Amino acid sequence: MAHPYIPNTKEIREQMLREIGAASIEEFFSDIPERVRLRRKLQLPQGRSELEVKRHVEELLSRNKPFTEIPSFLGGGVWPHYVPSHVRSIVQRSEFLTSYTPYQPEISQGMLQALFEYQSMICELVGLDVANASMYDWASALGEAALMCARVTGRKKFLVPRIISGERFSTLMNYAQGPGLEIRKVNYRRDSGEIDLDHLRRELKQDVAGVYVENPSYLGFIETQVNEIAELAHEVGALFVVGVNPISLGLLKAPGDYGADVVVGEGQPLGNPISFGGPLLGIFACRRDQKILRQMPGRIIGMTTSLDGRTRGYVMTLQTREQHIRRERATSNICSNEALCAVAATVYLATLGPRGLRELAEVCAANARYAMKKLSAIEGLSAPIFSSPHFNEFTLRVENAKITIKEFNKELLARGIQGGKPLMQEFPELGEASLLCVTEIHSKDDIDRLAMAAADIMGVKK
Amino acid sequence: MSYRQARWSEGSVTEPLIFELGARGRAGYSLPPKIGEVTDIPKSLIREKLELPEVSEVEVVRHYIHLSQMNFGVDSGFYPLGSCTMKYNPKINEELAGMEEALCIHPYQDESTVQGALRLMYELDRFLSEISGAKRVCLHPSAGAHGEFLAMLLTRAYHRFNGEDKQRTQVIVPDSAHGTNPASAAMAGYEVLVVPSNKRGRVDLDALKAAVSEKTAAMMLTNPNTLGLFEDEIVGIAEVVHDAGGLLYYDGANLNSIIGKVRPCDMGFDLIHFNLHKTFSTPHGGGGPGAGPVGVVEKLEKFLPVPVVEHDEERDMYYLDYDRPYSIGKIKSFYGNFGVLVKAYAYILMMGADGLVEAAETAVLNANYILRKMRDSKAYSLEYDPEGPRKHEVVLSAEPLKRETGMTARDVAKRLLDYGVHAPTYYFPTIVSEALMIEPTETEPKEELDRFINALKRIEEEARKEPEKLKNAPSATAIGRLDEVKATKEPILSWRMFKLAGGK
Numbered sequence: 033m034a035h036p037y038i039p040n041t042k043e044i045r046e047q048m049l050r051e052i053g054a055a056s057i058e059e060f061f062s063d064i065p066e067r068v069r070l071r072r073k074l075q076l077p078q079g080r081s082e083l084e085v086k087r088h089v090e091e092l093l094s095r096n097k098p099f100t101e102i103p104s105f106l107g108g109g110v111w112p113h114y115v116p117s118h119v120r121s122i123v124q125r126s127e128f129l130t131s132y133t134p135y136q137p138e139i140s141q142g143m144l145q146a147l148f149e150y151q152s153m154i155c156e157l158v159g160l161d162v163a164n165a166s167m168y169d170w171a172s173a174l175g176e177a178a179l180m181c182a183r184v185t186g187r188k189k190f191l192v193p194r195i196i197s198g199e200r201f202s203t204l205m206n207y208a209q210g211p212g213l214e215i216r217k218v219n220y221r222r223d224s225g226e227i228d229l230d231h232l233r234r235e236l237k238q239d240v241a242g243v244y245v246e247n248p249s250y251l252g253f254i255e256t257q258v259n260e261i262a263e264l265a266h267e268v269g270a271l272f273v274v275g276v277n278p279i280s281l282g283l284l285k286a287p288g289d290y291g292a293d294v295v296v297g298e299g300q301p302l303g304n305p306i307s308f309g310g311p312l313l314g315i316f317a318c319r320r321d322q323k324i325l326r327q328m329p330g331r332i333i334g335m336t337t338s339l340d341g342r343t344r345g346y347v348m349t350l351q352t353r354e355q356h357i358r359r360e361r362a363t364s365n366i367c368s369n370e371a372l373c374a375v376a377a378t379v380y381l382a383t384l385g386p387r388g389l390r391e392l393a394e395v396c397a398a399n400a401r402y403a404m405k406k407l408s409a410i411e412g413l414s415a416p417i418f419s420s421p422h423f424n425e426f427t428l429r430v431e432n433a434k435i436t437i438k439e440f441n442k443e444l445l446a447r448g449i450q451g452g453k454p455l456m457q458e459f460p461e462l463g464e465a466s467l468l469c470v471t472e473i474h475s476k477d478d479i480d481r482l483a484m485a486a487a488d489i490m491g492v493k494k
Numbered sequence: 495m496s497y498r499q500a501r502w503s504e505g506s507v508t509e510p511l512i513f514e515l516g517a518r519g520r521a522g523y524s525l526p527p528k529i530g531e532v533t534d535i536p537k538s539l540i541r542e543k544l545e546l547p548e549v550s551e552v553e554v555v556r557h558y559i560h561l562s563q564m565n566f567g568v569d570s571g572f573y574p575l576g577s578c579t580m581k582y583n584p585k586i587n588e589e590l591a592g593m594e595e596a597l598c599i600h601p602y603q604d605e606s607t608v609q610g611a612l613r614l615m616y617e618l619d620r621f622l623s624e625i626s627g628a629k630r631v632c633l634h635p636s637a638g639a640h641g642e643f644l645a646m647l648l649t650r651a652y653h654r655f656n657g658e659d660k661q662r663t664q665v666i667v668p669d670s671a672h673g674t675n676p677a678s679a680a681m682a683g684y685e686v687l688v689v690p691s692n693k694r695g696r697v698d699l700d701a702l703k704a705a706v707s708e709k710t711a712a713m714m715l716t717n718p719n720t721l722g723l724f725e726d727e728i729v730g731i732a733e734v735v736h737d738a739g740g741l742l743y744y745d746g747a748n749l750n751s752i753i754g755k756v757r758p759c760d761m762g763f764d765l766i767h768f769n770l771h772k773t774f775s776t777p778h779g780g781g782g783p784g785a786g787p788v789g790v791v792e793k794l795e796k797f798l799p800v801p802v803v804e805h806d807e808e809r810d811m812y813y814l815d816y817d818r819p820y821s822i823g824k825i826k827s828f829y830g831n832f833g834v835l836v837k838a839y840a841y842i843l844m845m846g847a848d849g850l851v852e853a854a855e856t857a858v859l860n861a862n863y864i865l866r867k868m869r870d871s872k873a874y875s876l877e878y879d880p881e882g883p884r885k886h887e888v889v890l891s892a893e894p895l896k897r898e899t900g901m902t903a904r905d906v907a908k909r910l911l912d913y914g915v916h917a918p919t920y921y922f923p924t925i926v927s928e929a930l931m932i933e934p935t936e937t938e939p940k941e942e943l944d945r946f947i948n949a950l951k952r953i954e955e956e957a958r959k960e961p962e963k964l965k966n967a968p969s970a971t972a973i974g975r976l977d978e979v980k981a982t983k984e985p986i987l988s989w990r991m992f993k994l995a996g997g998k
Contacts, residue, residue, distance in 0.1 A: 063882060076842065096609070098598035112600070122555065126568075128561075130567030143565045147781075148511075151988050156990070171824070210682050311636065311834060325985075334982075346976075356672075361680070391525055395528040398530045421536070
């Protein structure tokens with residue numbers, strides 16, 4: 033039987049062999065040494081019909097409980113947002129979906145222009161002039177940013193806040209290995225959660241390549257000392273790197289406006305589903321400075337004209353930084369990126385516009401405040417732990433020694449609610465705490481249910 | 495067959511930028527109401543302005559549909575881009591990966607609520623292990639190059655475990671390697687040593703013997719290589735690298751041609767990356783997302799990133815195992831590009847063992863068919879082992895054409911666009927002058943291959959008789975050739991920079 037994806041049937045293959053005077057297909061494999069040939073069948077399932085595969089995968093995935101079914105308060109690096117229908121329909125356009133990296137600009141203007149618009153929107157959001165066409169995710173973008181700071185400054189120390197996601201920190205440590213960067217953590221103020229400026233001053237010497245902060249931070253609070261941190265970093269000639277959740281930038285000041293030289297972040301909330309944590313969208317932007325620009329990682333789309341100068345067009349540019357030309361001297365090895373996720377982000381941002389993004393950020397922040405208010409009103413719970421204002425994520429601590437946060441979450445799940453991310457492993461000093469996220473997808477009813485369940489649990493365990 | 499791409503334009507501007515559309519006050523969104531107000535954020539931290547487009551939903555949709563019409567994918571036509579394995583991307587896979595139970599699950603959800611996802615990942619690991627001969631496959635990497643980088647980190651972890659990481663500082667790559675290989679090795683802190691190809695287009699075994707030493711950490715190799723040739727001395731190569739104490743790494747970009755015929759780890763490779771967006775039919779999305787899982791042999795398993803999906807047979811529960819003391823940690827957040835993994839999983843089920851082998855055989859036949867049908871052409875030559883069979887791709891040299899007519903591989907490639915064919919990869923590998931790297935894959939019918947061959951032959955005639963057709967190509971696309979020098983010299987990389995440059 034002919035396979036639907038293989039148009040050249042056995043008969044056609046035989047005809048082709050005859051036409052080119054080959055005895056058999058096996059002839060083309062004759063140069064593989066016999067001693068390494070696989071002389072048995074692969075132990076894989078037998079091929080199935082599309083209907084059978086569909087049923088099988090649907091059955092498998094139906095064992096998952098999506099957060100559209102049970103209210104979930106998980107964030108911590110990816111955040112649930114509503115994706116308008118037309119965003120998905122556009123990224124499913126097969127001219128975008130089934131194209132490769134736009135190596136042939138004449139036939140790929142659509143993708144190139146969409147990515148140029150993506151770069152442009154990211155620049156507006158973060159307040160910088162240059163953005164690349166995407167990295168894998170926030171964590172790898174941070175790794176690349178640290179490497180870039182080291183190349184630009186010729187220094188090997190990179191400072192990060194102690195309050196950082198374990199995922200990002202571990203990734204950063206691996207990216208730092210190549211040139212042997214020293215990654216140092218800066219302490220936080222126990223009251224507000226913000227950077228301990230005294231500690232930062234002590235760590236900041238002439239050997240620091242970059243200072244990294246996250247705003248909002250991993251634990252949801254806003255770092256209000258960004259102006260001072262920028263100044264301190266620049267005083268010693270270090271670059272100031274800021275990590276963001278882009279939705280927050282509908283409401284919060286652009287990092288470029290408070291001195292950021294480089295901005296990284298997670299673009300997933302811009303029109304991309306969470307999809308169990310991938311694909312994601314690494315944001316990478318920087319100040320327009322020849323020294324920095326030459327060291328940028330990743331694809332960059334530039335506007336130009338047709339050769340006759342008459343028509344506006346777009347190309348991949350500044351490619352002499354990249355692996356296919358520079359090989360071992362490239363600024364990064366990145367080749368495939370997350371282009372289609374970037375297109376989704378572009379369509380999403382165009383859809384929201386300036387007011388939409390502002391309103392969305394306010395809805396998220398307001399809903400989170402409502403959730404904090406309801407939860408902290410319950411005896412034995414405190415939310416948030418830190419005093420600095422928050423965006424849409426916050427810490428919740430169980431103050432009652434009789435129940436751990438793990439047990440608390442288990443009880444929530446038994447009541448049909450997915451609680452926040454337990455933090456004991458990353459931050460044991462915070463006690464029995466978890467990180468919760470609230471966005472526009474959480475209705476008042478969802479939050480009230482969470483609060484009622486929490487009250488019930490705390491009451492039961494008293 | 496003739497082709498004409500859509501071209502939306504207003505004067506000298508093809509489709510305007512979205513920033514140039516719309517009107518103040520217009521909006522494409524609607525949001526649920528907020529609960530309460532936000533009053534506690536200091537005013538100094540609040541944003542004052544944000545310049546994004548103000549457009550309605552219909553304007554957004556039309557604009558991006560216009561852009562999509564000025565783009566070309568596998569669904570549009572033949573896409574023989576060498577080394578990229580641009581095979582057909584089955585639609586059912588999009589539907590499955592688009593299920594709410596795949597899109598709307600969070601990586602930190604309680605394991606009991608994501609059993610389907612975990613099992614899918616566990617089984618995909620098993621499938622890829624069987625295909626490659628690896629002991630275990632890590633699904634985390636987002637792309638092939640990301641997989642290469644992970645493999646280099648695993649290499650260091652292995653040598654460190656053996657107390658040899660300070661000494662083993664070099665990674666060997668052939669001169670025909672993909673650019674990502676040396677770039678990944680360098681990014682992981684290794685010194686790159688390049689070994690030349692021999693006259694047969696394979697790794698020069700004597701040069702390799704001279705290159706290895708107690709400093710060798712690993713060798714990175716693509717097999718079949720970028721010339722489409724199988725490294726038939728692979729057993730010797732593996733021996734030389736292993737005897738020197740190094741690891742052998744398999745760049746899986748060209749895996750499509752050998753599935754079921756030979757397994758990388760049986761050839762002596764210790765680490766391998768897969769390109770799910772090539773071999774396993776997941777769409778490339780105009781640059782990504784892809785997925786570049788990495789398989790390893792037993793001695794490297796303990797170094798894999800956390801978490802690893804495991805199966806508790808007693809409870810029949812799948813879980814994320816973080817308790818791996820030798821793990822290198824993480825190379826990105828979470829567990830990999832799950833959306834891509836679903837598609838590759840469904841593809842493997844649909845193909846089955848026999849289908850995958852049939853795909854490999856047909857892909858190889860299609861490449862050799864093009865090669866042999868082009869043999870009588872005076873315009874193209876075949877460098878390196880011209881009598882030997884190719885695997886998934888064939889690299890033609892347009893050097894004879896250039897000598898005769900002055901037309902280059904680029905001219906041919908650009909002219910192909912006018913025939914509704916995506917250009918092959920050109921000027922790579924660099925060891926072939928005027929290279930045209932053609933990879934047809936198994937999903938093209940013979941008629942399409944014949945059309946392509948005829949197009950190449952007609953372009954050869956055009957080069958002799960109407961060379962301006964090549965020089966002015968492409969003309970059927972939304973725009974003609976672009977000024978890449980200007981793009982580099984006067985970079986305009988965003989709407990902001992465009993406005994600063996005078997906005998014309």
